[in-house]
Amino acid sequence: MATFKQYALSQPIIDGLADMHIDTPTAIQEKVIPAVLRGESVIGQSQTGSGKTHAFLVPILEKLDAKEDTVQAVITAPSRELATQIYTVATTLAKHLPDLRIHNYVGGTDKSKQIEKLQNNQPQLVIGTPGRILDLIKSGALAAHTAQTFVVDEADMTLDMGFLNQVDQIAATFPKDLQMLVFSATIPQKLEPFLKKYMANPTIFTLKPQSVIADTVDNWLIAAKGRDKNQLIYQLLTIGQPFLVLIFANTKHAVDHIHQFLTDQGLEVAKIHGGIPPRERKRVMKEVAALKYQYVVATDLAARGIDIKGVSHVINAEIPSDNEFFIHRVGRTGRNGMHGTAITLYTPGQEDQIAELEHLGIHFTPKAIKNGEVVDSYDRNRRVTRKAKVDPRSLKIRGLAAKEAKKHKPGYKKKIKKAEAKEQWFNARVKKREALRASRKAKKSK
Structure with missing residues (x-):
């Protein structure tokens, strides 16, 4: 059975996973973690709930240098709730890395306070919504241009909610040798130009579920x-x-x-x-x-x-x-x-x-x-x-039955049965004659 120890992770990260009672990597984590640790750009496509968040957070936290007072990785998410969720997971995983600074920047929070704090020091890991991160970059407060890794989480939702242009502007501030990680449940066609613009030869992992909805x-x-x-x-x-x-x-x-x-x-x-x-x-x-x-x-x-x-x-x-x-x-x-x-x-x-x-x-x-x-x-x-019931009677008998049923006179059912019996007798005679003629023709041809 695979474990996170196979990736030669540092003890603080292993301890952080243990605190979350996580010891066995999921399918997407088995593929993505070693690729990210090797420095590859990745497009990861798998269903929701497959463990994508840990797939990129574990290797990113492993690579961060707490001694460097610079932004080293940026993660965007399309909603405040999702960004906060990623931030919560990241801080829990980094519990045993006390010198590491992880900041969450989302809309609806006090931007002036965030700018003031950024003047003193920069976080090594930035997590947030595209709009707020872009605002902080444009204001000159967030020096994100030093980032070596950029994660676009839930890329399809980012596109659907109209935030792709902001993500594009953020990506444009990073160096050309940037490691980009894009995760999404689906890869819409409208997302492809953005991916081609920033990702030359990404490693692509597509984990399609056996069923769209989990078997559970x-x-x-x-x-x-x-x-x-x-x-x-x-x-x-x-x-x-x-x-x-x-x-x-x-x-x-x-x-x-x-x-x-x-x-x-x-x-x-x-x-x-x-x-x-x-x-x-x-x-x-x-x-x-x-x-x-x-x-x-x-x-x-x-x-x-x-x-x-x-x-x-x-x-x-x-x-x-x-x-x-x-x-x-x-x-x-x-x-x-x-x-x-x-x-x-x-x-x-x-x-x-x-x-x-x-x-x-x-x-x-x-x-x-x-x-x-x-x-x-x-x-x-x-x-x-449902299969339609087939009436074996002829059209003639069916028509007679419908006609007599409308009249609904005494004995109409017997009349229908008698007519049906007469028709069956007549059809039997016709078949018998056809068989006799076929037999005579066969004798003459010999």
């Missing part, structure tokens, strides 16, 4: 059929004993609406979306991580920024417009071999959206709520897939 996740589909979705969600939350449930909606308004309804029912529910002030969001995230809340309602902005152990259920209150968001939502549960349940609610008219997800290789199990329990339901395509 039960993926349920429930039809709302005009029922109140909020009431359905409340029922799902109160059936059984879910440990921690993440509920995803497409808009801030929808999150607020669901949150208010569930709170009115007496549940302790947290909500996370872009409309909540950064400090409040940070506080809520800490409380969620501390398991103060059993239920969390969030938008897709927070979907990749939530990395909480023990998420037992994910509920899609709405189907996202982007199929990739669906995968990332569901990827919050069933992690590290643990069992999870993903539940998607849909309404009539959304069958095409479900079909698109199924085309990606996502399999749904139809369910319904009856008598306070989640039970198996029928396939929504049953009308299309």
